[in-house]
Amino acid sequence: MINFPSCQNVLACAVAGACLAWSGVAAAQSPTQAEPGAKPVEAAPAVSGVVTVTAERPTNRIDRQVYDQKAEVGATNNSAADALNNVPSVTVDPDGTVSLRGSTNVQILVDGKPSAMLQGDGRGAALNAMPAQDIESIEVINNPGAQFGNEGGGGPILNLVMRRNRTPGGTGVANLNAGPNGRGNGSLSGSYHEGKWGYQGGINFRRDGRNSVGLTERERIDPATGAVSASRQESQSTGLNDSHGLNGGVTYNYDDKTAFGAQLSYMRRGNDQHGTDLYQYDDQGNPALRDYVRTSERSGASSNRSWGLRMDRKGSLPGETLKLDLRVSSQDNVSDSAYNNVYGNSGSSAALPDRRSRQHNDARNAITDFTGDYERPTASGLVKAGFKIADTENGFDTSYLDIDPLSGAGVVNPGRTNRFEVDERNLAVYGSYQHRLNERWGILGGMRVEHTDLDVMQITDGTTASNSYINYIPSMFVSYKASDNANLRFSYAHRIRRPNGNDLNPFIVYRDEFNVSAGNPQLRPSETDSFELGYETKFGVVDTNLRAYFRKDKDLISERSYFISDTVLLTTRENAGSSRSGGLEFSLSGKLTPWLNFNTSGNLAQSEQRGVDSAGLLTVRNATALTLRGRVSLTLSPKDTMQLSVNTQGKTLTAQGYREPQTTANMSYRHNLTPQLSMVMNVTDLFDSNKMATRINTSYLNEQSERRYDGRIVYIGLSYRFGGINNNGGNRREGGRREPGQGGPRSGGPGTSPGGEGPQEG
Numbered sequence: 001m002i003n004f005p006s007c008q009n010v011l012a013c014a015v016a017g018a019c020l021a022w023s024g025v026a027a028a029q030s031p032t033q034a035e036p037g038a039k040p041v042e043a044a045p046a047v048s049g050v051v052t053v054t055a056e057r058p059t060n061r062i063d064r065q066v067y068d069q070k071a072e073v074g075a076t077n078n079s080a081a082d083a084l085n086n087v088p089s090v091t092v093d094p095d096g097t098v099s100l101r102g103s104t105n106v107q108i109l110v111d112g113k114p115s116a117m118l119q120g121d122g123r124g125a126a127l128n129a130m131p132a133q134d135i136e137s138i139e140v141i142n143n144p145g146a147q148f149g150n151e152g153g154g155g156p157i158l159n160l161v162m163r164r165n166r167t168p169g170g171t172g173v174a175n176l177n178a179g180p181n182g183r184g185n186g187s188l189s190g191s192y193h194e195g196k197w198g199y200q201g202g203i204n205f206r207r208d209g210r211n212s213v214g215l216t217e218r219e220r221i222d223p224a225t226g227a228v229s230a231s232r233q234e235s236q237s238t239g240l241n242d243s244h245g246l247n248g249g250v251t252y253n254y255d256d257k258t259a260f261g262a263q264l265s266y267m268r269r270g271n272d273q274h275g276t277d278l279y280q281y282d283d284q285g286n287p288a289l290r291d292y293v294r295t296s297e298r299s300g301a302s303s304n305r306s307w308g309l310r311m312d313r314k315g316s317l318p319g320e321t322l323k324l325d326l327r328v329s330s331q332d333n334v335s336d337s338a339y340n341n342v343y344g345n346s347g348s349s350a351a352l353p354d355r356r357s358r359q360h361n362d363a364r365n366a367i368t369d370f371t372g373d374y375e376r377p378t379a380s381g382l383v384k385a386g387f388k389i390a391d392t393e394n395g396f397d398t399s400y401l402d403i404d405p406l407s408g409a410g411v412v413n414p415g416r417t418n419r420f421e422v423d424e425r426n427l428a429v430y431g432s433y434q435h436r437l438n439e440r441w442g443i444l445g446g447m448r449v450e451h452t453d454l455d456v457m458q459i460t461d462g463t464t465a466s467n468s469y470i471n472y473i474p475s476m477f478v479s480y481k482a483s484d485n486a487n488l489r490f491s492y493a494h495r496i497r498r499p500n501g502n503d504l505n506p507f508i509v510y511r512d513e514f515n516v517s518a519g520n521p522q523l524r525p526s527e528t529d530s531f532e533l534g535y536e537t538k539f540g541v542v543d544t545n546l547r548a549y550f551r552k553d554k555d556l557i558s559e560r561s562y563f564i565s566d567t568v569l570l571t572t573r574e575n576a577g578s579s580r581s582g583g584l585e586f587s588l589s590g591k592l593t594p595w596l597n598f599n600t601s602g603n604l605a606q607s608e609q610r611g612v613d614s615a616g617l618l619t620v621r622n623a624t625a626l627t628l629r630g631r632v633s634l635t636l637s638p639k640d641t642m643q644l645s646v647n648t649q650g651k652t653l654t655a656q657g658y659r660e661p662q663t664t665a666n667m668s669y670r671h672n673l674t675p676q677l678s679m680v681m682n683v684t685d686l687f688d689s690n691k692m693a694t695r696i697n698t699s700y701l702n703e704q705s706e707r708r709y710d711g712r713i714v715y716i717g718l719s720y721r722f723g724g725i726n727n728n729g730g731n732r733r734e735g736g737r738r739e740p741g742q743g744g745p746r747s748g749g750p751g752t753s754p755g756g757e758g759p760q761e762g
Helices: 010-016 080-085 120-129
Strands: 065-068 090-092 098-100 107-110 135-141 157-162 169-178 184-194 197-208 212-221 228-238 241-253 258-270 273-283 290-314 321-343 355-377 381-403 410-412 418-436 441-458 463-483 486-497 515-517 526-539 542-554 557-563 569-575 578-593 596-612 618-637 640-649 657-659 662-672 677-684 691-697 701-709 713-722
Touching (some): 080 120, 120 241, 120 290, 557 701, 662 691
Parallel strands (some): 107 157
Antiparallel strands (some): 065 135, 135 157, 169 713, 184 197, 241 258, 273 290, 290 321, 381 410, 381 418, 463 486, 526 542, 557 569, 596 618, 618 640
């Protein structure tokens, strides 16, 4: 039984107590059940008055892999998107689209919790604006357990564990970096801990972006006559975006059992862009019937806000804890676009008059998330139980005005003006039990039950719809210690993917003159069953991991594209198929010499997708892809470290086609000018090879599309650390922290996050 302080209501205690969110609370940490055969963490002798803690840990945990970001040489001027791109089997496109093992159905959490800025269409921009310096580690959870919900997608999870410092006294880091064409970024972060109080916060700014050029060639095949009509679109986009943010947190250790804390953060980024598109339409090989140039000027801003309160309470039993956590986050993305169409050849008739228009978009997303998590150790295991109450609101308001050529007044275009809202409420409870059968075998089983209420409101035409359903989500993990250096793991998870607001909005949104999109309010959640078998061992100094996996999706929410006119292609979403994928993933890492570290990984995958094409016909497509990633860290001298990474992405299936393979390379270099001051250089896309090329082949549509981005970009900057320096001039090492160059996965016992602190689940 947990003995709580006098309070009439536990929830009121949690909210009124100014609880912890991102910062973490040292006094609230509790021991958790270790995996069979795991070696304990040991403290090294004190040196110069500073306690240095080292740890010998297994390579992975029972339910996830953990990748330490402190080993990244270029972390001080990288973004969160760059950090994710260094994780095995994870790919982040230049536009911010994240995929894991070829699937884009990926949840991204912050300290185990959903955030509004990492959901929806604004996720890519947010990842490109978030500093990598703020990230402690990245957890890859391919088969999420019962404690994790299904917000933002029911697929695998990438959990960003944010950096925190609990060393008494004050520490800080200042970074300033510059790149070509006015690019730059900087950050200042610090923390101070004394007695019962702890403070942590930071500010950052970034000016960055990628100019791009694209070419799309499309053929429409008439279903009645078989005649072919061709269209072509050449596009270019330029502009750098500014972003700035701040965050802060405070913790208070009420006594040796109870801790409270509060956190807040704010980020704002611009989305100013200039674009030019040349459209050409050719009917059966005749001279172009339509040839015009469309220019666009876009301005606006996206703002993200979040705050959180938390209470952590230890129970009377060792390892018994209760955590109550409230998070509120919101995103508001506003933009104004001005378009100008200049027409050229119009067949035998005279050229059409120029046409101007304006569009205003306001997309809003807000998440309120309250969770409770309880842990209680038993004689040979660990019981976990918890609840979640969440409310997610999405709003989309689009206003489109045609500009009168004579008066210059704006006239509302009803076909392109729309307001749409979605409100989703989710109530979930979960329970899991981790049990050590003996010194070699361990199991972790869980069940999650989610009840969802959904209200859809098409405000423009007064249409409303509601839905309510319950999902049962089981999971199972088994570990076997084959020897002192070898572990075998099996995992299974059933997951769901609920459609988001954009998926449900039936209104046709014009991306440009050739491409429009629309959602589908009749979408059902898709369901996934995922299995994984992993083996990890060590050969000399080389850590080896092999993971075989299989994944099956039904009622797959997939895109379908078809023509609604001779030139306009509509892309919508349907529960129109299923998919199966499987493969073998491997990673090798180690320190070959005192000055050479390496980390390499790969994924050989086979995928099959069943769906319908543009003619509504059933299709079955298959693809085999090999993805490889390698990174080498060289200690050139006691003051100089260099990293070189090469990423090769194999062929990836899409809803009606595939994406072509691509290869990129990045380089980072760090020179320590003093024990506190370092110079860092990053070179992204070393060989100027970054591109996105896709192909669509259906009964009525053939399309080839390619977009190339600014290639090689160099950032050079300075990083200065203050505080936390020992008497010998070296950096103080914190619990479990690795020095630059060690790299690779890092982990503790099941149910713990790096440094021994439990993840914020629910």
